[in-house]
Amino acid sequence: MDRINVKPDEQNSTESTPVDFSQILVALIVGLVVLVIYFIYKKRSSTRSTFILTGLCDSGKSVVFSQLLYSKVPETFTSIAENVGTYHAGRLSTRLIDIPGHERVRDKFFDQYKNTAKGVIFVVDSVNIQKDVRDVADYLYTLLSDSAINPCSVLIFCNKQDEEMAKSIQVIKTLLEKEMNTVRKTRTSKLQSVDDSENKVVYLGKDGKDFEFSHLNQNIQFYEGSGKNNELENLSDWIDRMM
Template sequence: MINMERRRVDTFEGAFQALKNELAKQDPMLVGVVVAVVVVFLSIVLFLLARRKNNKRSVLLVGVCDAGKTLLFSRLVHNKYINSYTSIKENSGVYQLTGRKTGTLDVVDLPGNERQRMTFWDRFKNQARGLVFVVDSAAFQNELREVAEFLYTLLSDCASSHAKLAVLIACNKQDVAMAKSSKIIQEKLEKEINTLRVTRSASLGSTDGSVGSEAFLGSQSKDFRFSQLSPMSVEFAECSAKGGNEEDAQADLNVVEEWIQSIA
């Protein structure tokens, strides 16, 4: 997000330099005034961009019920295993960054219950730096429709508000024998969302041809791909919050933590 805004500022600076050269031929004093004004303007812009980024300090964990969000939350925040249970309210905690970037990010685990999840999403979405959409890789085939519909709704909401959100599709429970790979999950989600966006657009259209506020995801002239969602970035990763059948099994969350570190 900051890089994109930085490019816009660079473009402005190029135009300003051309103006400066032209003014230099006319009135050197006027050049000094323009330089001072532009320096102040750029300083304000960069300050506001930095503050906007710093205000968004949360990583939201979302997904349908029993995807493993709460265990993932416990591993990230408390570094411990807990028995799975269905959340009826959000869980909030602090994640300690390591490595090149230091400091903390807030991690918020949102309930996956169908009747509650959009209420919690609306409550926390404006503070999100990143979104981890947790998928049960072992039950994915049976849950494909529900997972795709929920993901579609979230991505469409972000697209409608022009949110430049970083999204990680965390393909959880890779320790289970029947777990689908991240590649298969991505392919099936793209195919399902390709169908969903057509049916959603048709249902939103009215008799006078107007369409609702829900954004059309991706390119209208091509089959849906997650790569079409720029400026949002969507990545896939395989992980296991549980790690195995034993409670003391080692979780496999390296790629998730690396992703969190990258968006901090």
Template sequence: MEDKLNLDLEDFSSEPFLDELVKEITENDPSLLIGIFVAIAVVIITIVLLKFLLGSKKKRNAVLLVGLCDAGKTLLFSRLLVGKLIQTVTSSKDSKAPYRAKNEKGTTWTLVDIPGHDSLRSRFLEKFMESARAIVFVVDSSMFQKEVKEVAEFLYTLLTDSVLMNNAPTFLIACNKQDINTAKSAKLIQQQLEKELTTLRLTRSAALTSQDGSVRSVLYLGKKGKDFEFSQLPVRVEFLECSARSSDKDADAKIEALEKSLAKL
């Protein structure tokens, strides 16, 4: 065996050497050759899995603007994209466009405006849910007292969806219309939503039917035996105040807090 393996460098690079080496290994220890093939297979499978996982993460580059009708989503959408006040109407279909975050990297997200009508939003959420890197849940702060139950119900649906929670997008609760005198603060909105979600948790069923008729599993909201708090969730939730429309038509919108949060994604 020593004579056969004691070859010149010139022979080392030749195909006959490789054939001879494989033959030598096979004759003396067949299990060694099997081990080599297994090791190579493991490396290949690992590379494929890493590419798949990294590819999946890259696909989650959408920032979804969601909320009830007239919460100001579409106006906020245009403010983020072009920085201008654009007259809008209630959306009946999704709108999307590339949004460049205000950070050093200039990260680009796909900003998606989801219709707020309850008969439409589920269908569009299904379409973009798996690609969501963040969800901007827009709340009309000036009408919150009247809409708190409906806001909580919509938010509950999102926060207990197993597919959405598995992807763990960041939740930015944008308390919009802070320029109006009757607007509630982000802190008060958070406190009232926690109380409403605690009550709602007792009345909701343990399954949710998706658009195709299949049953989607629903997670338990928060911790059992304790009143609900957003800090109990497996995702990051941030409450912030903003105003897509200023009380002064010539003044800039107050969306800096939202832009900073999007820059940190």
């Protein structure tokens, strides 16, 4: 019987090439890491990405909102619904939400958006702050006591600085700290007088010391400007840094 000779090249071609599973495993791991990072980024950006404008009626919130988004002064009137718009900073954008200032509706809308807020802009009327300080401090204390706001940075914007009777940042800060101290005492005494184990006293600041914004764990800043005159550079810079 004749013997068939197989050439080495032909013999090698019939053998299967071994699969390098290590390369496949590395590719799978890299792909998984990329997906995890992507979903974490999307989750964070979707849960805390909006900015809330709030404050009392006639503080000038809607003017500030319109100037930031459209560079114009709107026809102002008491609103019972929120204003929602897109704020742009270069290639970045975010939602800006103007909450109605009327006490009958503002809590409803604030509760609707507070869990998606990355920053809260609390607008103060610098002209009428002495007259309104009790209401301003009471509302501000309520906001800062809300656990949903703890992760947010808070900017107290002293509006209407273009007017002659406007109070300075330092005066407004001092007035608010003094009144916030009174609000804290009042709320603490009321809650402690209620025989209900489910009621928890929300105490802002340091126990045994007068209230100061510097005693809070949150990042709280004071800026001044004028919505009417579109003097909002400090405010827009703050939003840009937060985005």
